[in-house]
Amino acid sequence: MPTIVVEVMPKAELLDPAGKAVAGALSRLGKTEFSAVRIGKRFELTVDGAVTEAVLAEAQRLADDMLSNSVIEDVVRVYVLEGAGSAA
């Protein structure tokens, strides 16, 4: 089955406390080469049938309307996962 991936990140200007906590842990582990961590979300939408323009547009609409909240998050990317068709 083809899969559409939607990637959502907290807005850059907003504090990401979870990412900050991970960054703190990295620092305590001595991983000083990483100065910051931000945590986002990845959604995998399995499509029943072919990924048409209309299906992709619907995924984009869902990404904007439901999978993300534009007040606090940005949709970074919506794309079709290559090679997923044969794996299923």
Next chain:
Amino acid sequence: MKIGVVTFPGSLDDRDAQRAVRRAGGEAVALWHGDHDLKGVDAIVLPGGFSYGDYLRCGAIAARSPIMSEVISAANAGMPVLGICNGFQILVEAHLLPGGLIRNDHGDFVCRDQRLRVENASTAWTSGFEVGQEITIPLKNAEGGFIVDAETLKRIEGEGQVAFRYLDVNPNGSLDDIAGLTNAAGNVVGLMPHPEHATEPGFGPDTPDAMRSGTDGLTFFTSVLESALARA
């Protein structure tokens, strides 16, 4: 006067909200997230808790549940709707109130008796207060940080849509110490603190008079009953 209290999967404070309604003299009606039926109620409370496990975003899935399509229509037609904590998050996700609620800036769950200042006493749920009145009701959340874009913030501040502001401490990093909002019409109110937990002596926040004697939350429910009577 019937006040409906919606139960979502993961609601915690629906029973407390029903009890608060009854203590104020109203009839509490249980509403179910999966129904399209408001059962003839005159006002609606969206209670606190962790609807749908807080999955996706707090309140996001609940905001798209069957009952909410009825709640949104009723709210847009002027029915009083109060969102408490998770209910506030649901109202924001349903676009009945502006902005968003994010993880507390310090990263911790906070539970405290919170002092608030009433900023708008002309809403359906706050008419029993006076502007500037200071009240104390419990606050308990991990994702109560109110944010909104600068332009909208200016508008809601200018148009009196800030209903409550935190006093003493800002417990979660909310912009402008905002604890609660109203819509422009004044029928929809949302706040992070829990008025339903401050409605009965012996079970409320501490006051200078006695331990757990605070009942400031009762005024939310008596206000809506009185405003409904005034309309009738």
